[in-house]
Amino acid sequence: MINFELYKVFYLTARSGSLSKAAKELYITQPSVSHSIKLLEEGLGLQLFARTSRGVELTKEGGVLYTYIEQAFNFISLAEQKMEELRSNTSGEIQIGGSDSLCKHYLLPFLESFHREFPGIGINLVHGTTPEIVRSLKEGKIDIGIVRLPVTDEQLHVREGITIRDCFVAGPKYRELAERDVSLEELLNYPIILFSRNSSSRRFITKQFLEQGLVLEPEIELGSVDLLIEFAKIGFGVSFVTREFVAKELEEESLFEVKLKAPLPSTRVGIITLKSVPLSAAAAEFIKKLEGGSGAEGAAANPA
Structure with a gap:
């Protein structure tokens, strides 16, 4: 087991990108920081830092080590915080x-x-x-x-x-979708506005379409639910949102819920x-x- 203090020196140096800044934070000399890093590199058998004109930067191997050490320090800080909260x-x-x-x-x-x-x-x-x-x-x-x-x-x-409960909503431009039952297949004839691809709501609605053999390709992708609401209001298309989050807009009739022939499952x-x-x-x-x-x-x- 390599001395934990060496990992502390490594972590602070990597975080600051500077031997002198790490030394200042640790209240030790810069040569002591260099010596500690050398000991750690010898113990691991890998070069962790490369010197640059601006200080030091992690090597590929050093970057891998840093991802683990960063998590360890996050948990140590969290543990100290929990001890204070328990007190x-x-x-x-x-x-x-x-x-x-x-x-x-x-x-x-x-x-x-x-x-x-x-x-x-x-x-x-x-x-x-x-x-x-x-x-x-x-x-x-x-x-x-x-x-x-x-x-x-x-x-x-x-x-x-x-x-x-999720639903499709539209502004006054597509109000007719709230006045009759619409299938998912028919909905593809309208411009669809969805949240970003890596969101859980996007995966959910994509799955619902795939289960009916349909491919859902939005015309517009947005990174904010507020934008989904606003874009639907002004007529850019039909947005997929959580119904509870647009209750006010539905009540005010600035948005209208699309009536689907088959209701979507709740989550x-x-x-x-x-x-x-x-x-x-x-x-x-x-x-x-x-x-x-x-x-x-x-x-x-x-x-x-």
Whole structure:
């Protein structure tokens, strides 16, 4: 086992790209940093850094090592944070990952309620697609992930949250689609607007079309649910969204739900955590709120 301190020197040097900056952060001399890196390279039998005019940069082998060491330091920092949170449930921070739409339309009422009850606990939100959230969880960058199910991974503990229903919506230009039953095949005759390819909602609707032998090719791809809503409103086409997230627009009739001959199956929101990492008291309390549906008043907590 190589001395852990050598990995610490390696990590800080790689992160800063500078021997002098690492030395300053470690409160040691620059020659000491160089010596530690040399010892680590000799122990591993690989060159980890290459000198440049601006400092040092990782070699290919050093880059591979860094991906693992970075995760280790993330978990160490997380462990220290959890110890502080276990000592006192009045401070600390919860790292939560989820998509923009889930954060805005589902999480917000719970965050408001939790903040009122525990004002000393900070909340940091990390946005991303389901694969990105799962990766962040495994790398120790977040405590809790909020994703669309299904998610199958033996390393994860998956709790089921609310049921959500997806639908196609259109603005006044295509209002006639809300006044008669439309098949998925017929819907392909209209411009379709979808979320990015790596999103779980995109995979879900693509699967529904494939099961009927249909290939879904959108005319427009967007990276934001808010843009999906706005593009449908002004007549660019028919957007695929979560119904609970456009309840206001449907009520105001700035959007109309497309009437499908065969309703789409509902899906659920999932609350994911790592099985191998104990939750802090604060994170456990937040999950309890999610499971109990005890967020602030609003349709996101109890969708119609």
